[in-house]
Amino acid sequence: MAFLFxxxxxxxxxxxxxxxxxxxxxxxxxxxxxxGNVEDIEYCAAWLxxxxxxxxxxNLKVIMSLGAGVDAILKDPTxxxxxxxxxxxxxxLTGRMTEYIVLHVLMHHRQQRRLDENQRKKIWDSFPTHxxxxxxxxxxxxxxxxxxxxxxxxxxxxxxxxxxxxxxxIPGVESFAGEAEFDAFLARTDVLISLLPATPDTDGIINxxxxxxxxxxxxxxxxxxxxxxxxxxxxxxxxxxxxxxGELHAATLDVFTPEPLPPESPLWTHPKVTITxxxxxxxxxxxxxxxxxxxxRKHQSGEALDNLVDMSRGY
Ligand code: NAP
Ligand code: GLV
Numbered sequence: 001m002a003f004l005f006x007x008x009x010x011x012x013x014x015x016x017x018x019x020x021x022x023x024x025x026x027x028x029x030x031x032x033x034x035x036g037n038v039e040d041i042e043y044c045a046a047w048l049x050x051x052x053x054x055x056x057x058x059n060l061k062v063i064m065s066l067g068a069g070v071d072a073i074l075k076d077p078t079x080x081x082x083x084x085x086x087x088x089x090x091x092x093l094t095g096r097m098t099e100y101i102v103l104h105v106l107m108h109h110r111q112q113r114r115l116d117e118n119q120r121k122k123i124w125d126s127f128p129t130h131x132x133x134x135x136x137x138x139x140x141x142x143x144x145x146x147x148x149x150x151x152x153x154x155x156x157x158x159x160x161x162x163x164x165x166x167x168x169x170i171p172g173v174e175s176f177a178g179e180a181e182f183d184a185f186l187a188r189t190d191v192l193i194s195l196l197p198a199t200p201d202t203d204g205i206i207n208x209x210x211x212x213x214x215x216x217x218x219x220x221x222x223x224x225x226x227x228x229x230x231x232x233x234x235x236x237x238x239x240x241x242x243x244x245x246g247e248l249h250a251a252t253l254d255v256f257t258p259e260p261l262p263p264e265s266p267l268w269t270h271p272k273v274t275i276t277x278x279x280x281x282x283x284x285x286x287x288x289x290x291x292x293x294x295x296x297r298k299h300q301s302g303e304a305l306d307n308l309v310d311m312s313r314g315y
Contacts, residue, residue: 001027001040001042001043001300002027002028002029002036002040002041002042002043003019003026003027003028003029003041003042003043003044003045003296004028004029004030004031004035004041004043004044004045004057005019005028005029005030005031005044005045005046006031006044006045006046006047006049006050006053006054007030007031007045007046007047007048007066008031008048008049008050009047009048010047010066012030014285015066015285015289016028016030017285018285018286018288018289019285019289019292019293021286021289022286022289022290022293023289023293023296026293026296027040029041031044031049031053032053038056038057038058039058039059040059041057041059041060042059042060042061042062043060043061043062043064043296043299044057044060044062044063044064045064045065045066045292046063046064046065046066046072046073047065047066047067047072047283048072049072049073049076051075051076051077051078052076052078053076054073054076054078054079054080054083055076055078055079055080060080060083061083061084061299062083062084062085062086062295062296062299062305063079063083063084063085063086064085064086064087064292064295065085065086065087065088065309066088066283066288066292067087067088067093067283068087068088068089068093068144068145068197068281069087069197069198069230069315070085070087070197070309070315071197071198071199071230071232071314073085074309074311074314081311084305084308084309085308085309085311086295086305086306086307086308086309087307087309087315088283088288088291088307089144089306089307090287090288090291092284092287092288093281093283093284093287093288094144094145094148094281095148096280096281096282097145097148097149097195097228097280097281098145098148098149098152100228100254100276100279100280100281101139101149101152101153101193101195101226101228101280102149102152102153102156104226104252104274105135105137105153105158105191105193105226106156107252107274108191108220108224108226108249108250108252109130109132109135109158109191110129111127111129113250113274114127130219131157132156132157132158133157133158133159134218134219135158135159135190135191135218135219136158136159136160136161136188136189136190136191136215136218137153137158137159137160137161137189137190137191137193138160138161138162138163138185138186138188138189138190138191138192138193139160139161139162139163139193139195140162140163140164140185140192140193140194140195140196140202140205140229141162141163141164141194141195141196141197141229142162142163142164142168142170142175142195143164143195143197143315145195145281146162146164146193146195147162147168147170149193149195150162150170150173151170151173154170154172154173159174159188160172160173160174161173161174161175161176161185161188161189162174162175162176163176163177163181163182163185164176164177165177165178165313166178174188183213186210186213186214186215187213187214187215188215189214189215189223190214190215190217190218190219190220190223190224191218191223191224191225191226192206192210192214192223192224192225192226193225193226193227193228194206194225194226194227194228194229194233194234195228195229196229196230196233197229197230197314197315198229198230198232198233199313199314199315200314201314202229202230202232202233203232203233204232204233204234204235205233205234206225206227206233206234206235206238206239207234207235207238208235208238208241208242208247211223211225211238211239211242211247211248212247220249220250221249222246222247222248222249223248223249224248224249224250224251224252225239225248225250225251225252225253226251226252226253227251227252227253227254227255228252228254228255228280228281229255230255231253231255231256231257231258231259232257233255234253236256236257236265236267239251239253239267239273240266240267240270243270243272243273248272249272250272250273250274251272251273251274252273252274252276253267253273253274253275253276254276254277254278254279254280255278255280256278259277259278260277261275261277294306
């Protein structure tokens with residue numbers, strides 16, 4: 001039995017070293033040049049696998065995403081339909097995302113970019129501030145990541161609601177579910193966060209129409225958007241137009257289509273946009289390799305795999 005890494009864009013030596021450390025007995029192979037006999041490979045772990053690579057492994061038993069999202073694996077049209085896919089659900093990854101979401105909600109709430117600008121210009125301007133309870137935060141996607149961020153933001157005093165396919169029961173967090181409740185969710189939301197998976201249903205969900213339905217009753221008079229889900233979920237032109245017209249107060253974007261964000265994108269230099277390079281929640285090699293190795297051991301001893309992707313839902 002062998003295990004294969006398919007990581008065309010990640011530092012492969014770091015990942016193989018981490019896997020050797022947590023699972024010294026595992027026969028670790030690397031696509032494309034250290035793959036050996038493809039018939040040996042029963043498990044693979046991938047991030048952005050090129051189409052056709054997974055199909056070329058005839059004895060594959062499980063495909064593992066090295067992140068929470070599986071969109072890059074599912075988009076391979078040659079993907080074998082009968083091989084289970086497992087995604088990452090790990091407290092380390094979730095904690096990193098929660099830090100990012102809390103950081104950016106607070107950054108907008110406390111107007112840190114305005115303060116930075118004032119410092120650069122040596123302007124002492126102690127403008128009025130507002131309380132966390134004055135800001136309604138709405139999280140699209142109330143899975144592992146969304147629920148954790150919701151609880152932390154609630155504990156800081158923000159008015160928090162979540163929107164997902166199915167309703168959730170989290171004390172102090174209002175729940176909205178499905179298309180029928182989307183407009184009501186938007187109408188109460190001053191800060192819209194996406195922690196949705198990329199699926200055909202969520203593509204382009206942050207568009208001009210969605211932005212127009214957001215609350216304008218918050219302290220800034222216009223809403224704020226934070227997208228740490230996937231780039232496919234926001235329409236960049238709509239965000240830019242809404243920022244320029246004043247329909248949107250500010251945006252934080254961590255994910256883009258395409259990635260890397262091209263230098264010519266106007267998002268880079270827009271004064272109301274904060275850009276981060278898809279780093280909201282990085283996969284830590286040792287932590288995630290331990291998670292992957294644990295799942296392999298479970299599968300080999302006949303136990304159920306953790307965090308299986310539901311192919312019919314696409315996440
Ligand atoms: P998850 O546990 O699968 O949660 C997904 C949530 O989205 C669920 O609450 C689900 O609703 C909801 N959802 C899916 N489709 C929907 C739809 N059409 N309408 C309404 N709600 C919908 O996933 P997760 O672990 O929280 O991760 C979420 C996403 O975060 C990943 O897929 C990935 O794209 C992104 N991510 C980004 C980074 C980064 O660095 N930027 C890092 C990690 C993850 P139900 O609960 O009803 O099923
Ligand atoms: C990162 O984007 C992930 O899906 O984990």
